[in-house]
Amino acid sequence: MKRERQIVSTMLRCLRLKCPVCGHSSIIQSPFKIKHHCPMCGALYQREEGFFVGALTINVITTELIILALYLTTMLILSNYQLILIILFVAGLLFPIAFYHHSWSIWLSLDHLVESLPQYDERSKERGQVRGDVKGLE
Numbered sequence: 001m002k003r004e005r006q007i008v009s010t011m012l013r014c015l016r017l018k019c020p021v022c023g024h025s026s027i028i029q030s031p032f033k034i035k036h037h038c039p040m041c042g043a044l045y046q047r048e049e050g051f052f053v054g055a056l057t058i059n060v061i062t063t064e065l066i067i068l069a070l071y072l073t074t075m076l077i078l079s080n081y082q083l084i085l086i087i088l089f090v091a092g093l094l095f096p097i098a099f100y101h102h103s104w105s106i107w108l109s110l111d112h113l114v115e116s117l118p119q120y121d122e123r124s125k126e127r128g129q130v131r132g133d134v135k136g137l138e
């Protein structure tokens with residue numbers, strides 16, 4: 001029951017683009033820039049090089065599903081194939097841009113639910129390490 005509540009609260013925070021751990025701070029620093037860590041609870045958002053690939057994958061898969069749904073819908077409604085291609089092209093260009101922050105939020109929430117986001121430690125930054133980032137070496 002507690003685990004189910006955690007999943008629901010994390011997903012609600014995800015939809016509002018809030019920190020998946022505490023829900024108090026936004027994950028967005030500025031448009032198309034995700035914060036390095038949560039200023040309230042210290043959860044680390046930028047874990048390592050290549051961590052963004054998960055968010056990118058979520059964005060690509062969601063865009064493909066949207067284009068497929070849009071294609072099937074427009075095929076039923078419209079008969080002009082060129083117009084359908086233009087609609088799909090515009091959707092393929094604009095949707096990933098509009099979905100950028102939410103793809104990051106979904107990725108961070110899934111990562112938090114699966115293995116918890118590591119804590120950012122200001123002192124470890126100077127040493128080039130992140131506490132809890134590399135397990136088994138402590």
Ligand SMILES: [Zn+2]
Pocket residue numbers: 019020021022023024025038039040041042043
């Ligand atoms: Zn937080």
